[in-house]
Amino acid sequence: MSNVLFDAPGPKGRARQRVFGTVGVVIIVAFLGFIVYKFNQSGQFESKMWDPFVNPNVIRTLANGLLNTLIAAVFSIILALIFGAIFGSMRLSTIAPIRWIGTIVVEFFRAVPLVLLILFIFLRYAHAMQGFFDSIGVTDVMDNLGLGRSQGALASLILGLTLYNGSVLAEILRAGVNSVPTGQREAAYSIGLRPTQTLRMILAPQAIRTMLPAIVSQSVVALKDTSLGFIVAFEEFVRSGQLIAANPTLRNYIPMALILGTVYVLINYSLSKFAQYLSNRQQRKTKLSPLKDPALAAVGPGAIK
Amino acid sequence: MNVLIDNLPDLLSGFGKTLALSAIAGVCALILGTILASFRVSPVPVFRAIGTSYVNIFRNTPLVLLFVLFIFGLPQLGITGDHLFAFAAAAMSIYTAAFVCEALRSGINSVNVGQAEAARSIGLTFQQNLSLVILPQAFRAVIPPLASVFIALVKNTAIVEAFGITEAAYQMDSLVRDHPQSIYAVFAGTAAGYIIIVFAISGAARLLERKLEVKR
Amino acid sequence: MRTKIAAVAAIAALALAITGCGKAKDDSSNQPKVDKSVSFDAGTKMEALNKAQSIKIGVKFDQPGLGYKDPSKSGPVGFDIEIAKIVAAKLGIPADKIQWVETVSKNREPFLQNGTVDIVVASYSITDERKQIVGMAGPYYVTGQQLLVRSDDDSIKGPDDLTGKGVCSVTGSTSIKTVEEKYGATPKPFGTYSECVQALLNKTVDAVTTDGPILLGYAAQDPDKLKVVGDTFSEERYGIGFAKGDTKFCEFLSTTIKDSFKDGSWEQAFKDTLGKAKVDAPKPPTVDACA
Numbered sequence: 001m002s003n004v005l006f007d008a009p010g011p012k013g014r015a016r017q018r019v020f021g022t023v024g025v026v027i028i029v030a031f032l033g034f035i036v037y038k039f040n041q042s043g044q045f046e047s048k049m050w051d052p053f054v055n056p057n058v059i060r061t062l063a064n065g066l067l068n069t070l071i072a073a074v075f076s077i078i079l080a081l082i083f084g085a086i087f088g089s090m091r092l093s094t095i096a097p098i099r100w101i102g103t104i105v106v107e108f109f110r111a112v113p114l115v116l117l118i119l120f121i122f123l124r125y126a127h128a129m130q131g132f133f134d135s136i137g138v139t140d141v142m143d144n145l146g147l148g149r150s151q152g153a154l155a156s157l158i159l160g161l162t163l164y165n166g167s168v169l170a171e172i173l174r175a176g177v178n179s180v181p182t183g184q185r186e187a188a189y190s191i192g193l194r195p196t197q198t199l200r201m202i203l204a205p206q207a208i209r210t211m212l213p214a215i216v217s218q219s220v221v222a223l224k225d226t227s228l229g230f231i232v233a234f235e236e237f238v239r240s241g242q243l244i245a246a247n248p249t250l251r252n253y254i255p256m257a258l259i260l261g262t263v264y265v266l267i268n269y270s271l272s273k274f275a276q277y278l279s280n281r282q283q284r285k286t287k288l289s290p291l292k293d294p295a296l297a298a299v300g301p302g303a304i305k
Numbered sequence: 306m307n308v309l310i311d312n313l314p315d316l317l318s319g320f321g322k323t324l325a326l327s328a329i330a331g332v333c334a335l336i337l338g339t340i341l342a343s344f345r346v347s348p349v350p351v352f353r354a355i356g357t358s359y360v361n362i363f364r365n366t367p368l369v370l371l372f373v374l375f376i377f378g379l380p381q382l383g384i385t386g387d388h389l390f391a392f393a394a395a396a397m398s399i400y401t402a403a404f405v406c407e408a409l410r411s412g413i414n415s416v417n418v419g420q421a422e423a424a425r426s427i428g429l430t431f432q433q434n435l436s437l438v439i440l441p442q443a444f445r446a447v448i449p450p451l452a453s454v455f456i457a458l459v460k461n462t463a464i465v466e467a468f469g470i471t472e473a474a475y476q477m478d479s480l481v482r483d484h485p486q487s488i489y490a491v492f493a494g495t496a497a498g499y500i501i502i503v504f505a506i507s508g509a510a511r512l513l514e515r516k517l518e519v520k521r
Numbered sequence: 522m523r524t525k526i527a528a529v530a531a532i533a534a535l536a537l538a539i540t541g542c543g544k545a546k547d548d549s550s551n552q553p554k555v556d557k558s559v560s561f562d563a564g565t566k567m568e569a570l571n572k573a574q575s576i577k578i579g580v581k582f583d584q585p586g587l588g589y590k591d592p593s594k595s596g597p598v599g600f601d602i603e604i605a606k607i608v609a610a611k612l613g614i615p616a617d618k619i620q621w622v623e624t625v626s627k628n629r630e631p632f633l634q635n636g637t638v639d640i641v642v643a644s645y646s647i648t649d650e651r652k653q654i655v656g657m658a659g660p661y662y663v664t665g666q667q668l669l670v671r672s673d674d675d676s677i678k679g680p681d682d683l684t685g686k687g688v689c690s691v692t693g694s695t696s697i698k699t700v701e702e703k704y705g706a707t708p709k710p711f712g713t714y715s716e717c718v719q720a721l722l723n724k725t726v727d728a729v730t731t732d733g734p735i736l737l738g739y740a741a742q743d744p745d746k747l748k749v750v751g752d753t754f755s756e757e758r759y760g761i762g763f764a765k766g767d768t769k770f771c772e773f774l775s776t777t778i779k780d781s782f783k784d785g786s787w788e789q790a791f792k793d794t795l796g797k798a799k800v801d802a803p804k805p806p807t808v809d810a811c812a
Contacts (some may be wrong), residue, residue: 006348006431013348021351028355038382057594111456111503112496113463116474120492123481126628130635152631179324200538220365222654227367231467233625238369245377246583246715247591248742253719257374261366268365326773377716380723387687387725389709467712469720475710478693485650 033267039254049252058244064147065240066263071147072154072236073223076161080222081215083162091174094195102170104290109167114228115216118160122232126152129159153234157226165222172214176207220268237263308487309494312480320498326394326472327459327502333398334458338405345410348431356406359463363403371396372468389469397458404454412447413439416489445517452510456503463499473498553603553610566763566770570639578605579624579638579762583715586738586795587644590623597621600734601759603697603790604661604781605642608761611777625713626694630654633762640774641762644732647809656766656767658774659760661787662734663806665753666696669729669736671721672748677728679751679781680704689717689726696731714739722746732757734795758806770812778808 009017037043052058089104109117110286121129130152133139142154188198227238235243237260245256309316344356363371375396376389416439424438466475477495481488561567561778570576572637580601581588606616622638629645632638633655647657668688670677683706690697692710700706711717717729718739729736733753740747749794761774781787782805791802 006425006434009348017334017349020349024349024351024355042382044381064803078784108496108500111500113460113474115463115466115501116477116492116495116499119474119478120488122628122631124488124492126631127635130631130637152628152635152637224365224367227369230369232463233623233628235623238367238373242373242713243582243590243715245373245711246719248585248739251381251719251722253373253377257370257378260370261362261374264367264370265362267366269361272361272365303450376725377719377723380725385724389725466710469689469709469711469725471708471710474621475692478710479698482695483698484691 005121011105043086044252044254049250049255052244052247052250052252053255061240061244062237065235065237068144068147068154068222068229068235068240069226069237071142072157072161072226072229072234073219075158076165076222076226077219078170079158080165080218083171084165086170087166087175088170088177089196089199091170092177092199102146106167106170109163109190110171112164114160114164114225115231117163118156118228119231121159121298122153122156125159126156126232129155153232156232157229157234157236160228161222163219164225168218169215172218173204173207176211176214177203179210180206210284213275216271216278220271220275223271246276308480308484308490312476316473316476316480316494316498319473320473322470322472323459323462323474324502325388326397326462326465326470327455329394330397330401330462331455331458333394334401334405334454337398337402339409341406342409342413343435345406346413346435351440360403360406362406363400366400368396368400369464371400372464381398393462393465393468393470397461400461401454401458404457405444405451408454409443409447411450412443415446416442434508445514448510448514448517452507456506459502459506460499525660542639542751553607553616555610555615556568556613559611559613561773565773566639566767567612567773569608574614575618575620576609576612576614576640577620577622578609578631578637579622579641579643580605581625581643582623582775584644584735584738585742587734588642589738590621598794599738599791600662600794601642601644603794604761604778604787605640607781607786607790608640608642608774608777611773611780627690629762633764636764639763642757643762644735644757645762646732646757647760651762654765656763656765656771657760658763658771658811659778659808660758660806661778661781661808662759663759663803664733664759666699666730666752666755666758667733667736668750668756669718669721669739670725670727670750672746674727677750683728686727687725688728688730690714690719690730691717694731696755700730718743718747737795760809769810775811 043049087102087106090098091106093099093102112236130139133155177199184202184206185198188202193201226236229236230239230242233239241256241260245251245253340357341359344352345360347353347356372393375392379388379392420438420442421434424434429437462472463474465472466478475497477491480491480495484491547550559571561571580597582590582597584599584601586764587599588597588601589599596602602621605619609616609619622632624632624638624641624643629641630651633641641655645651645657647660651657668677668680668683676682681702681704683700683704685710686706688697688700688706689709689711690700691714692712692726697708697710706728709720711720714729714731714735717726720726721729722743729739733749736749737766740749761778763770763774781790787805788802796802
């Protein structure tokens, strides 16, 4: 679209663009330069601010934090996919009460802030979930990896992320199935398939392909949201960074935030690129256009109805 | 249930702060996001690059990290004093602007290509094309995703309960501390407050959408 | 140029983080003596811990002087840590067999209830509400809520000067409730005390409030920028938390605390930690009876 908004510029247009471009670059460079100047003035580039990042214990703390973040994210995404499949199908059910339950659950978990949800789960259910984690052996595995035993926090975080992202994925599934041409459903009914069979055998396999990019984008959201684990003192990436930066001899919050931010952007940007690749491949293969970014298309009650 | 009634003033003042923060951050994010979106579709390559980098950086950074950077980082650059609310609003605006930008861009992309081509064929410039033809049509398509962005913004304000602001999530936290037996009621009450706000936003969006509906 | 190299090195090091490993030496000197020959009645918690030769102890990682872990060092340090080591030693468990688990104010009860930790020694005040959910032995230290302010700020001399001032404490703590309801301070909740102290240094808040020794620990780290003012305006009795209902374990913990008062190990622990923050060693408190 963006390239049809304007004609290919002629010589005059190109000259004007160059002027605008130069002015733009000058403003941005001036702004970034000001930030760098402020950083330099306040000693952000001093080596003592950056030295901790070569200390093996600091690196190990950060690496453990990143590993904790990834573990929480992977578990949450897998469980959210299952949750989303169940409640997404419920919302598509032909039986009204099942549909209502699906709607209430999905709308509730999408409307409640994740912080509130994680906090509540932790304050009320940390006990039960720790027992569950112990019994399935997760506690020992985490402990052997040197990641600590704060699984009451990890379990609360995973459950909170699962409920929220699962609800969003349920909406993505519903939108994906609805994007399959109605002729498919009618044809399935006409050969005598039941509604559940139609969903399972005809609609879902076609919808999956349109849904893939949205699912990957939602994984980025889940990965970012693991940082909310700080609220229950789960030592994920951001919190481990904060613990280091809080050291009274350092107080290197800015270098820490810049390094952590870079790592997050690298990971999430690669995931987004992967989503885009899936989306492009998808567009070539079928006539169905892929779902938009879930953050834009599927979040919020009433956003897609 | 009594816990909620007895502590209603605290809870309401908490939601007042939640709404104030959301409103200020929402307006700033809308302004910044619109500028960024026009950058992203601009004919000048440099502007497009700026818009794209901004979106890629801030959409992929956790909001918590931005709070850390703003609330603990900015004072180290010499901005000391009690600016918690301003810092929090700034961090939320900068984060949300990336999502506003993408919502607007997706709206612009939803307008039929023929519209832009027709506009160009009658000699409209980029600015005229955007402001007279594309944006008025894009606006309607933008409402649902934009509403989602604002809903996410309101929910994200809950993070500041651990960054010095006594908003709704903080009130829930302290109510649970004082009345651990009533944890279900406290959670349900606080959640209900957020649900009301969320449904108000999506309801308003739907109303606006219907009002702007074009009969063809 | 040097800074640039440091930055590049830092990023490179981060890239190697996955393979990164290494251990700092534990340089604590006054280790309590471990009684190897100790034996306990069969079926008790003490016997189980002694047999396992390992104990999980919940401590704080962000309270200098009490329980603090420098991320560039391997183990935590502080008064609570020393008390925990004394308990472990009585169980016949050497200090290097202790598994330190970080607890924050919010998760101490759940951690005890679900067995994430065996005991909690984390500036954990004995209160009737807590006693309904978890077991508490002690106190091993009696202190109270105080105020930490910037050295150059003379406007706050005690809790009565707090009206309208921004006071930081940890979200969901009782100390923030006290200053808000009794002294009319504006609460500014943060996630941890170190964030509170950072906010105080940044002039984002005017005071930090919590138990005196925690604040003294911070003041000792930044003596030219921070000071503790006023008398204690509450009584906090630090106890050792354990899973509710184990009377024999409670009696063991109480005896251990009393013994540490007598044999000097308590005073030694204090001198090595909080004593360094120029705090006079208080008189050992009277230990509660196990119900």
